Amino acid sequence: MKLGKEIREYFPMYANSTDPAGLCYLDSAATSLKPRAVIDALRGYYEEYSTNVHRAAYPLAERATEEYENARGAIAAFIGASRAEEIVFTRNATEAFNLIAASYAGHFLREGEGILLSEMEHHANLIPWHTLARKKNLRLFFLPFDTETGELVWDADHFVRFLKERKIKLVSLTQVSNVLGTINPIAVIAEKAHEAGAAVAVDGAQAVAHVPVDVQKLGADFFAFSGHKMLGPTGIGVLYGKYEILGKMPPYQTGSDMIQEVYLDRSTFRAPPARYEAGTPHIAGAIGLGAAAKYLAGLGMDRVREHEKTLLSFSMEKLSAIPGVRILGTRDAEKRSGALAFMVDGVHPHDAGSFCADLGVLIRVGDHCARPLHQKLKIPASCRMSVGAYNDTDDLERLTEALRKMMSLFKG
Amino acid sequence: MTLYRQEIIERWRYPRHRGIMQSPDGQGERVNAFCGDEITLFLRLDGEKKFVREARFTGEGCALMVASADMLCEAIEGKIIDEARRFSADELLLLYGEPPTPGRIPCVLLAHEALRQALAGLF
Numbered sequence: 001m002k003l004g005k006e007i008r009e010y011f012p013m014y015a016n017s018t019d020p021a022g023l024c025y026l027d028s029a030a031t032s033l034k035p036r037a038v039i040d041a042l043r044g045y046y047e048e049y050s051t052n053v054h055r056a057a058y059p060l061a062e063r064a065t066e067e068y069e070n071a072r073g074a075i076a077a078f079i080g081a082s083r084a085e086e087i088v089f090t091r092n093a094t095e096a097f098n099l100i101a102a103s104y105a106g107h108f109l110r111e112g113e114g115i116l117l118s119e120m121e122h123h124a125n126l127i128p129w130h131t132l133a134r135k136k137n138l139r140l141f142f143l144p145f146d147t148e149t150g151e152l153v154w155d156a157d158h159f160v161r162f163l164k165e166r167k168i169k170l171v172s173l174t175q176v177s178n179v180l181g182t183i184n185p186i187a188v189i190a191e192k193a194h195e196a197g198a199a200v201a202v203d204g205a206q207a208v209a210h211v212p213v214d215v216q217k218l219g220a221d222f223f224a225f226s227g228h229k230m231l232g233p234t235g236i237g238v239l240y241g242k243y244e245i246l247g248k249m250p251p252y253q254t255g256s257d258m259i260q261e262v263y264l265d266r267s268t269f270r271a272p273p274a275r276y277e278a279g280t281p282h283i284a285g286a287i288g289l290g291a292a293a294k295y296l297a298g299l300g301m302d303r304v305r306e307h308e309k310t311l312l313s314f315s316m317e318k319l320s321a322i323p324g325v326r327i328l329g330t331r332d333a334e335k336r337s338g339a340l341a342f343m344v345d346g347v348h349p350h351d352a353g354s355f356c357a358d359l360g361v362l363i364r365v366g367d368h369c370a371r372p373l374h375q376k377l378k379i380p381a382s383c384r385m386s387v388g389a390y391n392d393t394d395d396l397e398r399l400t401e402a403l404r405k406m407m408s409l410f411k412g
Numbered sequence: 413m414t415l416y417r418q419e420i421i422e423r424w425r426y427p428r429h430r431g432i433m434q435s436p437d438g439q440g441e442r443v444n445a446f447c448g449d450e451i452t453l454f455l456r457l458d459g460e461k462k463f464v465r466e467a468r469f470t471g472e473g474c475a476l477m478v479a480s481a482d483m484l485c486e487a488i489e490g491k492i493i494d495e496a497r498r499f500s501a502d503e504l505l506l507l508y509g510e511p512p513t514p515g516r517i518p519c520v521l522l523a524h525e526a527l528r529q530a531l532a533g534l535f
Binding site: 348350351354357358366380381410 | 414415416421424425446447448449473474475476512513516519
């Protein structure tokens with residue numbers, strides 16, 4: 001099976017587009033389009049066996065439990081987890097980070113100890129640490145990035161010492177920048193971090209739908225991502241955690257489903273992942289996300305990566321040929337994935353976004369929830385196009401044409 | 413092409429009312445927290461302080477913000493103060509022409525907020 005145009009028939013948004021020229025969706029870094037397989041899985045749950053999980057007294061509820069747990073298994077397999085119990089369902093990546101902050105860092109880190117982040121983090125992997133650092137008197141450190149290449153700047157030779165001297169106990173980094181597109185060398189960093197006795201959390205939101213992910217090879221203790229950015233439903237996300245670490249952490253939220261014994265005045269908690277899934281979960285969402293993982297696995301993540309790399313090379317070639325367009329980050333497609341941000345000389349990003357939208361070319365403008373990154377680049381906002389498995393060169397031709405038209409009108 | 417008709421582009425490139433005003437009678441400053449656009453709008457009244465003799469603005473922002481600020485300054489020059497106070501956000505949107513998408517309405521209305529602030533500080 002091919003990718004790009006060839007799979008658009010499986011994404012109903014294309015057939016339903018009111019644009020006579022067809023849907024030109026270049027905003028998958030914000031949220032992806034959903035394939036019919038995912039929509040069918042949601043509908044299947046709601047129309048055929050919409051019952052609660054983990055309380056089966058009849059076959060329909062057994063089916064709901066089975067499908068819910070099968071989804072967990074499919075997601076575990078998709079990211080290379082060693083067992084399904086390492087997958088905790090959350091609302092999104094943001095909630096996954098809040099869970100790590102509350103139940104891991106909030107519990108195990110002591111006053112004066114540090115957390116290492118980077119200057120390119122999405123607010124999801126930034127604000128929870130601000131809050132926790134204030135509450136527990138923790139120190140936050142930031143790996144800088146090179147404003148030209150968009151790559152993290154760190155000293156591999158002295159990294160272990162750097163971490164130990166600052167008492168850094170947690171390193172939390174994004175695998176792929178949602179603005180610069182940089183693929184960070186997580187595996188190398190994680191190895192050094194472990195040597196220094198620090199745990200490693202990874203923001204996989206921009207990675208899971210774009211590059212093959214193996215959490216064990218990455219050396220991630222935690223790996224967080226959202227379902228809706230990987231062809232799945234909104235409102236469902238995942239926190240992967242190494243089982244032995246999950247087993248030591250206290251609950252995040254409490255209530256039903258996560259308890260073992262309950263008395264009027266006390267209770268005990270279940271083993272992971274149930275311990276972290278209080279209340280009736282987003283059953284349909286989890287089942288839909290399982291379908292998304294299976295769909296992506298069916299496309300083949302190696303092939304998705306190759307396809308997107310070709311599209312990124314193509315777009316960098318096209319965009320850099322337009323006078324006044326400046327690409328942020330590396331020009332090496334090998335080192336980047338998904339998102340490609342750019343500036344247009346003399347044209348405000350919001351004007352560029354609206355102009356493109358008038359021509360049916362859907363890109364994102366703003367700070368993309370990475371304000372410190374933009375502050376470092378001394379720009380208020382940027383334009384960002386991003387690709388998914390269903391994009392093709394025709395989308396990029398339309399973007400190029402829109403930007404050329406805009407330049408002739410605005411600069412004419 | 414709806415949002416960016418020729419008049420808008422012209423006003424954005426060559427705004428007629430852009431510039432700093434020394435010792436104005438009224439001054440309003442607004443920032444669009446969403447995108448960082450900022451505007452300062454200045455008013456000068458006539459000798460008897462009855463009508464707006466001159467309106468100017470400075471600031472950095474998108475084409476919609478700049479063009480609508482320019483239109484607003486033009487529209488209120490010559491108005492007696494009460495008329496200027498009655499000049500509503502909807503009237504500015506009408507002046508702008510094609511309705512902007514909901515996300516861009518604040519861009520068009522930033523100058524109007526600055527005007528209200530400038531008028532509020534007059535007396």
